[in-house]
Each structure stands twice: as C-alpha cells, then as structure tokens.
Amino acid sequence: MKLTLKIWRQANASDKGALKTYELDGVSQDMSFLEMLDLLNEQLLHNDEEPVAFDSDCREGICGMCSLMINGEAHGPEVTTTCQLHMRSFKDGDTITIEPWRAASFPIVKDLIVDRSAFDRIIQNGGYISANTGSAPEANSVPAPRDKAMRAFNTATCIGCGACVAACPNGSASLFLGAKITHLGELPQGQPERYSRVQSMLAQHDHEGFGGCTNIGECASACPKEIPLDVISQLNKDLRNSMILG
Amino acid sequence: MAAGTHYLPGLTPTNEASVQKSDDAAGYYVLGDKLVDPKAPTGPIAERWTTRKFENRLVNPANRRKLDVIIVGTGLAGGAAAATLGEAGYNVKTFCYQDSPRRAHSIAAQGGINASKNYKSDGDSDYRLFYDTVKGGDYRSRESNVYRLAEVSTNIIDQCVAQGVPFARDYGGLLDNRSFGGVQVSRTFYARGQTGQQLLLGAYQAMERQVAAGTVEEFTRHEMLDVIIVDDRARGIVARNMVTGEIETHLADAVVLATGGYGNVFYLSTNAMGSNVMAAWRAHRKGAYMANPCYTQIHPTCIPVTGAHQSKLTLMSESLRNDGRIWVPKNAEDCTKDPRDIPEEDRDYFLERIYPAFGNLVPRDIASRAAKYMCDEGRGVGPEVEETQPDGSVKKFRRGVYLDLGAAIERLGKDKIEEKYDNLLDMYERITGENPYEVPMRIYPAVHYVMGGLWVDYELQTSITGLFCTGEANFSDHGANRLGASALMQGLADGYFVLPNTITDYLADGPFDKVDESHPAVVEALDGVKSRVEKLMSINGERSVESIHKELGQIMWEYCGMDRNAEGLKTAIGLIRELKKEFWTNVKVLGSADSLNQDLEKANRVADFIELGELMCIDALNRRESCGGHFRSESQTEEGEALRHDDEFAYVAAWEFGGEDGAPILHKEDLIYTAIEMKQRSYK
Structure with missing residues (x-):
C-alpha cells in the first residue's frame, strides 16, 4: 500500500522542528509500524536525505524503548506498543502523522526521540526495596498472599515507555508512579519503606515538572500494558496514610 | 541424582585430554599453545567455591x-x-x-x-x-x-x-x-x-x-x-x-x-x-x-519471516510443542492452500514420522533442523521469501511449518488452551494477523542465544x-x-x-598508578576510535549499512546456521571476506559524527559483526563434530543424530586475534571432568 507520512523532524534539542511530508510506496500489511519506518529510512538514505531518528530496541513489546504519537494517539490506534503495531491497522492511501512524545518533562533529543531520564530519577528516589546483596532471608520465610502478589505482578509489568505521560493533558506521570507504588506496596518486603517511598518518589515527580493528576484517565487507556487507573487511587491512599503514619 | 549416575566428589579425572586428528580448518588458523585456566580450583567439587571465596583477598x-x-x-x-x-x-x-x-x-x-x-x-x-x-x-x-x-x-x-x-x-x-x-x-x-x-x-x-x-x-x-x-x-x-x-x-x-x-x-x-x-x-x-x-542456540518455535522487510524475530514459548502437532503438506503444490482445506492424509507430521519415540518433543536442535529440511525441500508454508544464493541468484522459499493446536483444542477445549497460552497466542495474532484458534500457527527456527x-x-x-x-x-x-x-x-x-x-x-592490589587522559595509551585508543569513525563517515558509497548487515546474516544463516559442513563454511569465509571489502569501500553513512546518528551506530556494530562472522565460521570449520547447538553434517549417526567426538574435541577453543589480516590463533583448553562422567545423549 501507499501512504503519506507527516513526520516531526528536529535536528537537535535546540532546533525548532517541523512536520515534513513523505510519500511511501510498497508498504506491506505484514510490516510492523517500525519496519515501515525502516523502509522509509532506506528510501531516504538512497535519496541522500538523513534518515528519521526513532527509538526501538526489543521490538517485542517489553523493553519500553519505542514510543511515537501516531495520529495523535500514544503508540497508535491499538492497545499495544508501537513495535507491535502492524500496518494491517492502516489502509492504502492513509495519511499518518507521526510525532514524538509530547511532554515538557520529556525534552526532544532529535526527530522522534525524547529524553525520558526523568523516569530513572523517580526510581532513584525510592522506587526500590533496600536489600543489599547477600542480606536476603530464605525466600519462603515470608509468604506473600497470592492475590496481593498477583496485583504486585500486574502493576510491575509497567515498561516505563512514557505513553501515560504523553497521553495526559497535564503531562502527569501518576500512572507510572502509581504502578511502582502499588507493586512494591503490595508485597510484605515493601512495607518498611512504604510511606517514605511514596513521599520521595512524588517529590521527585513534581520536581521533574510532571503535572498533577485530575482523574481524566487518558493514561490508562493509552497504556500498552493495561496498567489500571486504580493504581493512582492507591498512590493517593498511600500518600494520605504517609502523612498520618509516616 | 539422575538414574545410573553416582555422586562423584571431584578428586579423580574421569576422562583424558582429547587429541584432535582431523584438521578441516587447516590454512585458516594457526595452532597456538595449550591454554590452562590459571585460576582453576581443585579439591572436592562442592567445596571449591567456598574455599576460593575464603582464599581470595578482600578490600x-x-x-x-x-x-x-x-x-x-x-x-x-x-x-x-x-x-x-x-x-x-x-x-x-x-x-x-x-x-x-x-x-x-x-x-x-x-x-x-x-x-x-x-x-x-x-x-x-x-x-x-x-x-x-x-x-x-x-x-x-x-x-x-x-x-x-x-x-x-x-x-x-x-x-x-x-x-x-x-x-x-x-x-x-x-x-x-x-x-x-x-x-x-x-x-x-x-x-x-x-x-x-x-x-x-x-x-x-x-x-x-x-x-x-x-x-x-x-x-x-x-x-x-x-x-x-x-x-x-x-x-x-x-x-x-x-x-x-x-x-x-x-x-x-x-x-x-x-x-x-x-x-x-x-x-x-x-x-x-x-x-x-x-x-x-x-x-x-x-x-x-x-x-x-x-x-x-537456535530455537525451533519462533514466528516466521514474512518478507525482506523483517527486522527481528519473536520467540513463541517452546511449551507450545506440548500441545501442538507440527506438520507440512505432503505435496509441495498444497503449500499455498488454506491449511484447513488440506485433508489429514495429505499432511506430513514429520517429527512424529521421523522420531516416533519423542515426536514433537524432540530436542531443540533436532526440531529446528527437521523444519529447515522440510522447507529446503520446498514444502514450507507461509509467505514466500527471497533468498540470495551463493552464486548471486535469487530463489524463493516458504520458511515456515505448521504448529497445529487443532487436536489439543478438540481434546481439552478452547478454554483450557486459552488459559495455558493466552498471552502468547494474542501476541501471535497481533504479529501475523491470523487467529491461532482457527488456523494452524506457523513457526520456524530462529537464533536465540x-x-x-x-x-x-x-x-x-x-x-x-x-x-x-x-x-x-x-x-x-x-x-x-x-x-x-x-x-x-x-x-x-x-x-x-x-x-x-x-x-x-x-x-586488592589497587588502586593502581593513576592514569590521566594524556597518557600515550589513552591518546592512542582515543585517536584509533576517532579515525575509525571518520573513515566510516567518509566512505560515502552506495550501500546502506542495513543491506550489508542483511547480506552477512544470510551468509551466516545459510552456512553457519543449523546445519554446517566444511564446504559451506569455506564458502562462507570467502563471501564474508568479500563483504568486508565491500563494507569498507562502499558503505554509505549520512549525517554527521558529532550528533545523534543511528546509521553511524549501526555501521560501527556491523563492521565488527563481519569480523566475528568469519571467526565463527573458522571455529565451526575446525570443530568437526556435532555437539549441542553445533551440528556438522559430516558427524552424525546413521539415524541422522548428532555425533560428538570426545576423543578429539573435548576442549574449549579459545581464539586469539591474529592481526588485521592474519590468521587467528587457536588455544585449546582441555575439559577434564572429575565430578561427572561423559555420556553420549540419546533420544531412544
């Protein structure tokens, strides 16, 4: 099939950037969205135009490196990562607009690539359980109720891609934050630091310039791993408790 | 302890050092000194690590x-x-x-x-x-x-x-x-x-x-x-x-x-x-x-290649082989048909046919090779993919075999299969656009580890x-x-x-003498990297890095993949040497070196893959035995099973760089066992 692509081109962080239009022929519906961009890049290289820079690594939906706003939707029209989106979701003659994540806390590095290091800094501020190597007790010495362990797992599946932030009108990272708070807070091992964790992670979240949550829910509907919105309730609950108990 | 074995404390060797008689890679390498691990521990196997931890100095x-x-x-x-x-x-x-x-x-x-x-x-x-x-x-x-x-x-x-x-x-x-x-x-x-x-x-x-x-x-x-x-x-x-x-x-x-x-x-x-x-x-x-x-390691159950655009392969858990039956059409002309229209008698459940005792659960390498042979024969299924032949001509193959859950769904019910493989089958449908509950899945081996x-x-x-x-x-x-x-x-x-x-x-011997940025060795390494990057940016040829990487991949997959032989490996070495020249004279990298440049990143990586590819082929050529994931067609039993040669190859092949155009130097480290006895594997 043949497509018209409108792609954000920006040479570097300080460049102004603009949408540029490309025509691309020979797209197969079996291609992934990123393979379609690979094809465009081969064509650009052939025409002596610098290829479009975009992030991807595992290309199997788990590393969280890929991103892209596709026709205004984070990761495009399906509930999955961009690397798992396939061209059969589009049709011949379509015009597709491709932009980087749009959020002040994720500054653009080049073209479609943004800087998400703010997420690492949030994790640095309490997104862990302090357990030095070698100090761990026998694994089965502390049972963890199965339903809580399941909820911990389900929220731990967050891939840190940043779609929640990109989709949020406030540019909030509350879903990302809530997912980690819930994961660690549901496990017995996470209890000792539970309330200091929520305060320090949230402080860093705000410091990075992410916006506040106003319960719009765009984040959860954009999340390729279907992290549920109730992790934000958990976040708020733990925050309240931390003020009383912490 | 496994049946028929007994705990060996690790004090007495159970085998002797091997002596290599064959020399398939003659001319491609130089034989160096034997290698001995200077840090190898001794004593009872279960105490070696504890002893070492105690003996090692602390900081x-x-x-x-x-x-x-x-x-x-x-x-x-x-x-x-x-x-x-x-x-x-x-x-x-x-x-x-x-x-x-x-x-x-x-x-x-x-x-x-x-x-x-x-x-x-x-x-x-x-x-x-x-x-x-x-x-x-x-x-x-x-x-x-x-x-x-x-x-x-x-x-x-x-x-x-x-x-x-x-x-x-x-x-x-x-x-x-x-x-x-x-x-x-x-x-x-x-x-x-x-x-x-x-x-x-x-x-x-x-x-x-x-x-x-x-x-x-x-x-x-x-x-x-x-x-x-x-x-x-x-x-x-x-x-x-x-x-x-x-x-x-x-x-x-x-x-x-x-x-x-x-x-x-x-x-x-x-x-x-x-x-x-x-x-x-x-x-x-x-x-x-x-x-x-x-x-x-080549994994038998991956989602097949759909065309030249393919950028990577995705694994489907091997557990599917517990419930899926693997087959291809008996007749090549059925390969384009809807598999549901191919009657039972026209299906070749090749693993069950060739390996009746293990059937679909044969080890990874056997399942992988059998699938390749079926597709080489022209009985593969799925989209046709162009493959460049050694003479430069292009042939089309269908690289896929069916993994059919139909019988399992009938026996256990769709719910049970869904419960077992839900996420996996969803991912399959997303990538292929086919519903695995209705149409047999297509799988093919892929490099995994x-x-x-x-x-x-x-x-x-x-x-x-x-x-x-x-x-x-x-x-x-x-x-x-x-x-x-x-x-x-x-x-x-x-x-x-x-x-x-x-x-x-x-x-414990450190901190070592302070080295600063002006040390000649540091400057030399830095300059070496800079000149390599400049070289890559200045070739300004016709070929994309991707196209050269793809070509390397085809050579490696064809000759150093699931089934290797001396003639093919020698062909591959020749092709890789040509490709190396092509790369360094005809690669095209746009943009600048002093900014984010993904083509430059890839060019650096592919340049090294090419050199590694040659060494892999030389190593495979030298090792005239089939062991683990390495199958040499010259070394198999009459039933087509892998045949190891412990008398010749029970060693680690450690290769030393032999200079820019020099032959690599082979150092052999003997594998001597004291806590286990070597046995041939068998699927009977």
Missing part, C-alpha cells in the same frame, strides 16, 4: 571508595554487579546504549529462572542442577564453573524476593515452580511469561538505589568503542556519547564487560535491535580470547588483566548448549554473587 571498606570500576552493559549481569559493587562501596560507572538501564534485553526472557531450592521435594540438589547443566551443554563446559552456578542459584531467588520481584506463588503464599526444558524436576521460578522483565527491574532498581547513594554513576546512550590498556592492564574505555557524538575516555582500576550475546551477527534473531558484539570484539582485538564462537563469548578464567577475568566479563558475553557455563531457564540464572549469578567475590582479589 578494606575504607579503601573501596578509592577504587573505580567500569561496567559496560546494564542487563542482569551488569546491573546486578553494579548494584552489588556499589553497595560494597566501590566507585562504579555504568554504560549502556539504551536510554535507560531498564531496557537491556534480559528483559525479554520469558520462561523462568532455575534454582536448586528443591521446594517440590522432587529430589533436586545442587549436584543435580550441575549434572543437568553439564549434560545439557553436551560436556563442553567447565565443571567447576557450572557447579558454582548451581550452588549460588538458591541465593539468587532469596535476593530477588527480598527486592520485591513478584514471582508466581501458590495459594499459601509460597513460591511456585514449574518444570522446564525437559528436566525431571520442577526447579523453575517464574513471573508469568515475563520473568526476565521482573528480574531485570529488580536489578535495575537496586542499581538506581546506588545511583542515589552516589556509588554508581550511570551513563545512558553511551556505547563502548574500545578498551584502554595501560601497562598490560585494562584501565578504561573509549565510549561515544550517542546524543552529542562526543568520543570520551573513562578511566578506572578495572573494567567489566556485561554486554550480552552476538546473535545479531545473523541479522535476524530474537535479540534486540541494538544488541551487538562491539565491546567484546574490541577487547578481542586487544588481546582477549574469544571462546567457542560457533556455539549458537549464543553460548560462545569471551574466554574467562574461573574468576571471570578475560585474557586481558583487569578486564572481566559476565553473563551471556562470556563463554563459561553453558558448554555447547544452554538449558531453558538457565540464562537468567547465569546472568544474575555472575552479577550478584560471582564477580563481586572474585574482582576483590584483583582490586
């Missing part, structure tokens, strides 16, 4: 902050080591090419992690895990290393649980296990189909905690382009800041490479797009030996003093084949428990 806590350690790669092996050394108080710098350490490709491992906890009381023990691993590796791994791996496996589970890794649990809240990879015990711990992700996030969080504590400094979007050696010690790295393009030097007292495997030498593999061999290969060129580079890697001694030090190597990047624990759920185990064993206990003995 006083007050001195640790004066010692700098560079760790390249932040997956399980690198991230875990960074966290642990940071906790101990060393100054650690980590480097990764991704935008965050959390994205390392360890994250994609699905199945699980082995540990000899014996929670199921099914007779597991350190010795049994050791035994299974050495046997699974077809007796081509070092017994002392493997025993240590089994021994620390239980500590890994304790550590991960303490960090909050959400492993599967039973109703009582205790940890659950499953059986994996054809072993007789249930020793695999798992977090649904995302075990690698959860373990990596555990290591990542532990490492980020040390970043906050100030003991670890992390450099993301940085790629190592060379190792710096001063007075015969590794003292740092040259790295490119992938955002600004700046070429930087970073200096330290020791360097650790935890850079993963090189499966992308085949272009298509289940590796991540960025996975590469550059760090290991640069070290190899500076004197680190590369061991058993031809040992590649490499057992080969940098040679290391028992303490994980390479042949360059002060340069260590952990995880998939080293060669040591899996022999010629890796058991399922053992990659995660090895990465974390090396990172949390082995390296932090061995590197201390080296660091």
